[in-house]
Amino acid sequence: MTGRTLARPRTDSVLGMAALLGLLGLAGWAFAALSINVATLIDSGRNAADFAARMLPLDFPTAGELLRLTGQTMSIVICATLLSVVLSTGLAVLAAGNTAPHRGARFGARTVIVAARAVPDVVLATVFFRLFGFGALAGVLAMGLHSVGMVGKLYADAVEQIDEGPREAMRAGGAGRGSWWPACCRRCCPRSWRPRCTGWTSTCGSRSSSASWVSTGSAAPSRPAADRVCAGHPRSGAGDRVRGDHRARCGRRGARAGRRCCRAARQARRGLRGRGRPGCRGRAARHGIENEQLPRPGAELPIEFALLSFEGKLRAAGVTTVFHGISFEDTHHDIPRSVGQAEKTCEAIDAYTGGLVDHRILYRLDVRSPEALSALARRLDQVPDGALVSHEDHTPGQGQYAVREHYERYLMGSRGMSDAEAREHVDQLIADRDGRLDIREEALVWLAARSARIRLLGHDPSSAAEIAELRDRGCAVAEFPTTIEAAEAARAHGLPVVIGAPNILRGRSHNGNASGRDLVGRGLVTALVSDYLPSGLLAAAMLLAEQGLATLPAAIGLVTAGPAEVAGLPDRGRLEPGLRADFVLVEPRRPWPVVRSVLSSWGVW
Known part of the structure; x- marks a missing residue:
């Protein structure tokens, strides 16, 4: 089958000019319908000046009260970030193409992620204020659920980008068609994903802290955590059982025989080895x-x-x-x-x-x-x-x-x-x-x-x-x-x-x-x-x-x-310390x- 390259659209065509004029006309109609004009802008400027005059000078609380409110803000940020990470991890596994059990689950998870990202956190906070009243709970729920839209998408992308080696390792690790979720919980954090998740979680915390004014009125940005290396190990037949995540210390110099063996794989079946295989x-x-x-x-x-x-x-x-x-x-x-x-x-x-x-x-x-x-x-x-x-x-x-x-x-x-x-x-x-x-x-x-x-x-x-x-x-x-x-x-x-x-x-x-x-x-x-x-x-x-x-x-x-x-x-003949x-x-x-x-x-x- 041969492909055909589409020609670049011509911007100087009659149709293109007509579309441009149509957009300009719609923009003019929108400004007129909303009564946005010079007089409106001048009136708004007077309102802004009046608001600034009433706000200044700033009236800061006492140092003790400021520290209390800052601590409350950070507590809300931590709880909201933790909530978003927990929810996003499960949604990410369901939304990733290589770990979703079926298309329906993936579509549902993707829909939830998109919806969470589409609804502003202020709207969510307003809803939760009506449900639970003013307080920290409304802020935690609003920021945590809204952050799911970003963190869940990033986590799902990270799962899909895991290299094929660990994926084959999970297939060889013994997981069956119905055991994909426990396998993901145990093995879906290879070294190519964990550092990214750490940074994204920190970003989520920083973003949540900047939005926490809704409930407490103060903010403190958090610092992203440094990347770190995570090690995993293959399943191994040793002694009278098959060991999972086994790290065998072997050799006279204590060399460790093992490589990463963790990737959730759909319909995984077999019992190690290289690159996570048995x-x-x-x-x-x-x-x-x-x-x-x-x-x-x-x-x-x-x-x-x-x-x-x-x-x-x-x-x-x-x-x-x-x-x-x-x-x-x-x-x-x-x-x-x-x-x-x-x-x-x-x-x-x-x-x-x-x-x-x-x-x-x-x-x-x-x-x-x-x-x-x-x-x-x-x-x-x-x-x-x-x-x-x-x-x-x-x-x-x-x-x-x-x-x-x-x-x-x-x-x-x-x-x-x-x-x-x-x-x-x-x-x-x-x-x-x-x-x-x-x-x-x-x-x-x-x-x-x-x-x-x-x-x-x-x-x-x-x-x-x-x-x-x-x-x-x-x-x-x-x-x-x-x-x-x-x-x-x-x-x-x-x-x-x-x-x-x-x-x-x-x-x-x-x-x-x-x-x-x-x-x-x-x-x-x-x-x-x-x-x-x-x-x-x-x-x-x-x-x-x-x-x-x-x-x-x-x-x-x-x-x-x-x-x-x-x-x-x-x-x-055995995987034991001190042996060959x-x-x-x-x-x-x-x-x-x-x-x-x-x-x-x-x-x-």
């Missing part, structure tokens, strides 16, 4: 470096670049601590894993510096690999105690692939095998690994002896009996229990239970094992981990909260405090949340 603690992830280093078969990338590239994905997902799952095993599936590759990756992670994410290692031991057992023993002798170690046995027919058909279907999908080829491959794999049962027993004995110096995770337990064995072995965590029975037994023994975020997102396990949502609904899960998908952590937590399987604080805790407990890291300042600002969009910013002790992104 916030949560930095999250932990595991796995993923293998896929980053080998994006497709035969296209292996340098491990240093893979770490840098993977960190970008972690930061985008709001992950501040990552445990790279390094597999000490000899591959028996399509992902090429070897003991030598594991050692090189560990060395690369040790040498990786300057990142904004805390890179750590989860050592994954194939208990049926003698080379892996020897290599891991050497590695653990070189690192401090407390290393995270997961021991696993992925032999089809047990654990993760208790039903071997699931592994066969995996082979058919990933390698293009036929049904017969997949069955033959699995038969050969089982026979080969059954020949290493003695190595498995040796590894389990070694892990039990080493458990006091490491944090041991039991991978894919499938029964209460296996949980009891893990507990006897010194295991501290049940990782990916495949059945409800195993998860219940783990919690009964006081073990944290870990589930993968993809399981939550899909609603079921990819190989027929226990559903993560079912386990969460039963209260059996204490932590979610990325399981190759860092971006799935926050999405899974929000999904659990939205479906009512967990409260929002509990769901956020599954990806923050929960993983920190699993990893044995008491210095992070890892804070993620999130916009919980539908259907999936978006990370807007991360404030970490390692940096801000």
Whole structure:
């Protein structure tokens, strides 16, 4: 659609001249009708001189009486100003286009404001004198209601001029369609509005004081207050609740993690973050470096670049601590894993510096690999105690692939095998690994002896009996229990239970094992981990909260405090004084949340 610029009106046209002459004629008629002429002006001058002669000299009251009347005047001014501010605040929220609940309310509020501004305060005072008699009450009502016309308009304009950031923050702050008014009362004073309101209120007080002669006959102008800075804070999931206007003191130097989170927004809904959006603690992830280093078969990338590239994905997902799952095993599936590759990756992670994410290692031991057992023993002798170690046995027919058909279907999908080829491959794999049962027993004995110096995770337990064995072995965590029975037994023994975020997102396990949502609904899960998908952590937590399987604080805790407990890291995962300042600002969009910013002790992104 194209627009057309209107031509400037011509003042020298016949129509323009006719209009001008018409206005001049009307002005002449008005003067004549009102009998305004030179003689009238002279008579009025005589009246003014007579009035001045009777008024002078001025007769001032005593000093005490003057102070009393001045105090009475200021009292009326203060009460009138307070009345106008209280009434104007509510009217401003109703009159502003971005906070009015509907058009009718906005039209009504605007009408009241215009009417209050249109009626002079002297007229209002006359009306109230007839209603309440002479006294301070009539003056307070007259000046207060008349000032609503100015203050209400200025406040409404200020609300409409609030920047979009705080407005989005209020939408993300949890306010619903029917809760706009309480939200406005609590949050509609961002730093861009309060200083203006302070100055306008002072102006209103000054204006009221100059009009207070109606009731007391004296005046004293007030001084505008200085501007000041107001700070607000985002909602945050902390501990066992979601905190509003939360200011988290974090970091060794006491840095405060938080930004303004206050703007009333119509139809606001969601639960923080940046610029007032909901916030949560930095999250932990595991796995993923293998896929980053080998994006497709035969296209292996340098491990240093893979770490840098993977960190970008972690930061985008709001992950501040990552445990790279390094597999000490000899591959028996399509992902090429070897003991030598594991050692090189560990060395690369040790040498990786300057990142904004805390890179750590989860050592994954194939208990049926003698080379892996020897290599891991050497590695653990070189690192401090407390290393995270997961021991696993992925032999089809047990654990993760208790039903071997699931592994066969995996082979058919990933390698293009036929049904017969997949069955033959699995038969050969089982026979080969059954020949290493003695190595498995040796590894389990070694892990039990080493458990006091490491944090041991039991991978894919499938029964209460296996949980009891893990507990006897010194295991501290049940990782990916495949059945409800195993998860219940783990919690009964006081073990944290870990589930993968993809399981939550899909609603079921990819190989027929226990559903993560079912386990969460039963209260059996204490932590979610990325399981190759860092971006799935926050999405899974929000999904659990939205479906009512967990409260929002509990769901956020599954990806923050929960993983920190699993990893044995008491210095992070919670918003408490003295802990690491890892804070993620999130916009919980539908259907999936978006990370807007991360404030970490390692940096801000």
